Amino acid sequence: MSRPSKVIRFNAFEMNCVGHQSPGLWRHPRDRAWQYKDLEYWTDLAKILERGIFDAIFIADVIGYYDVYKGNNDHAFLQGVQIPVNDPLQLANPIALATKHLGIGITASTSFEHPYTFARRLSTADHHTQGRVGWNIVTSYLESGAKNIGQGGLKRHDNRYEVAEEYLEVLYKLFEGSWEEGAVLRDRQQGIFADPSKIHEIGHKGKYFEVPGYHLCEPSPQRTPVLFQAGASNAGKDFAAQNAELVFISTPTQDTTRAYVQDIRSRAAAAGRDPSKILIYALVTIIVDETDAKAHAKLKEYQSYGSYDGALVLTSGWTGIDFGRYAPTDNVRKVETNAIISAVEHLAEGGKTWTIEELAKWASVGGLGPLFVGSAATVADQLQAWVEVTDLDGFNLAYAVAHETFEDVVEHLVPELQRRGVYATEYREGTLREKLFGEGPYLPDTHPAAQYRDIERIKQQAQAQVEMPVQVLREKSA
Template identity: 55%
Template sequence: MSKVIRFNAFQMNTVGHQSPGLWRHPSDQSHQYTSARHWTELARLLEYGLFDAVFLADVLGVYDVFQGKVDAALKHAIQIPLNDPLALVPIMASVTKHLGFGVTCALTSEHPYPFARRLSTLDHLTEGRIGWNIVTGYLDSAARNLGLQQQLGHDERYDLADEYLEVVYKLWEKSWDEQALQRDKLRGIYADPAHVHAIAHEGRYFKVPGIHLSEPSPQRTPLLFQAGTSKRGTAFAARHAECTFVSGPSKQVVKRYVDDIRQAVVAAGRQPSDILIYAQALIITAETEKEAQAKYLDYRQYLDIEASLTLLSGWTGVDFSQFPLDATIDYIESDAGRSALASFSAADPSKKWTVREAAEFIALGGRGPVFIGDPQQIATQLEAWVDETGIDGFNLAFAIAHETMRDVVNLIVPELQRRKRYKTRYASGSLRHQLFGKGPYLPQNHAGRQVSITPPVAATAAT
């Protein structure tokens, strides 16, 4: 039986996001990102199209690597101006019943104690539809604005991340027992102190002695996304992620990432099916191939090399303004986004990318492939990528807001359904249940269920 293809919508609370320059297109509406209506319209559209989730990217810094300043990012709207993604979730949840929300939050920018409450709150408000895309951050500009000279080194960020996860797991999974909530009006007991425990965490990076502020949410721990494909990032994903997001310009690159992740998951004591893998992609489609190609050529008129290189420089930590456009990209060690640079160099040694080629490639939809054609052609391409790489679905970027997603929902989803490669209805229950058919809690073999608090001190003894 052929694998069902899954879709997430790759979005950001900003202008343009992954297609630098396309905000200038007359049809684009991404400048309306400050409007609640912009996001409720998108949420309704995605739920109509049976998308798994809207995947909300975020950064806390600016792309100031290109030419060593922020000017190009401001000029070209390279993920600046940028608003908070978490604030979008209740707005979009209020007009949907099943659509999930994967929110990017960098654990290097917020202490785990208040963060755990924020995610529990969103899980309550969405009735169990919240997911967390765990990132360690890659912009020095973000670190500086948080009072640091620069961000931690790449591998040390993951060391911190491992402890961060340990803290939030203890808060979400172990602080409140199932029987803690009494809500007994006659006896006057809302929560039984004997079943609410201080986590007594004291580690290298964090000290959190007390209890979780929130009562257990529908999923307790939100569904866990992760997007790193470096060696350290893959090991982290194998231990923690339930869904992972990969980006690569070819099947060869993506298949390598998928194989590495699946093998690491098994080595971590989990099953290959315990993790879903989404690859980034952009779909440009219309009723006919001719119309789709005309749409693609129209979009290309708005590409901007400088804008693309500003984005690529921020992703990789390499100032591409200092290289000729025809120079080849070779792998350079960087403490920024190693995966972004590797996807154009080390991940596929048979392909030598020039700076110009990389800039033109990411100008439409970022670091994933661009599928162009009529619905039948697109469906065939999507099937080939899923069947040949082992991915489970796609994190779909957009060229034009919300035209790109509308085309996918109206043209591609019906064609995939006709081929029995796309679901025809949502399952009931939490986001975890939607994706895995079980839940709402983390499975027993997950690291989050293995943490312990010693000794389990009652809440009254911890105050």
């Protein structure tokens, strides 16, 4: 069977918590997830991933907690299901210090933090990591998070993306337009650090945000960090097609994955972007060992530690459906919710009917993504088949047991893919954007952020739009 020459890419899917996607497996005797609060956990992991030439460690996050299951948060606490959870952005520095090349993707929500202060935090991280930071843009899906910052509850799903569009506009203006190239002089002889004529107020006054002033940071190595996005609803796809450089998806079959990839690329082309410049990674969990038999035995061992209640805590939170109301033998039913719409839709794809018990078993190891199990050759065949059929660029790997899952991938699978000529053997130099795309450190001119580089022109256009209706009214009254 002929194989595609397209290179396969890996990201590691993590979260600053116990038991990210495999609830209950923190009890496994070889699991290290309970050490998430220790820097050594993250620096050890980063070194493993860099040895395996992973593009990045993608650190998920939620603001809030999973209290949909049985109407309370008890089982989330009992099983350690993404609570306690620590801040992801603070992990950028220790990971960068422990590695030279590994990208660091940080999740932060447009719903819970003002863009002006967040811009400073993100630019600081890009400076400290020498340009290896990416931002995973999310709009959030937990009602508990919105309630705890005084919002009362989440905005409707599509409205959250409307807010996110303006949020990005503010950041693009700050990152791309506030400080010109050459604004920072560091001229010791004349005593001039920066040229005020090349530093601009952004003058943003929109529907949701008013940010009149300057960006607090000088331009970081990438200016705008690499943009990650994981929305899979219709609104999320439009948002990704217009803004994202890396898109993460969670789709259960090759057919649904292929359709998603084609959809994103066609929407990107319609938005005037190069579809090949969007890298799409699918969520999977890989259990690999020396032989198929050993890998399947390992999976069976892992499943023995899985938590029925913990898995349903996650799936209830993701879908907004309280699966605790049903018996284990009941079928999963699609219900309209305000959570992750794509998660609800994917459960019903292909006409598949799930019982609650089947859903819990499936989600207990690796969440809702596909599970690949076998020897390195077996798994490599599966990955290549997915890439061939779907046009994926790579895979976002969830772990079952920390850090054993990633160590197994690096020890067994990566060398097999390298032997086949479909996996990198070394990193490119430069920033994360340069490593990923082989071009410059900044967003390309075809990206919507580029229009904000001449911020004075943008302000003049905005002022003209304000003045035009006034002039029309004067003319009519005259």
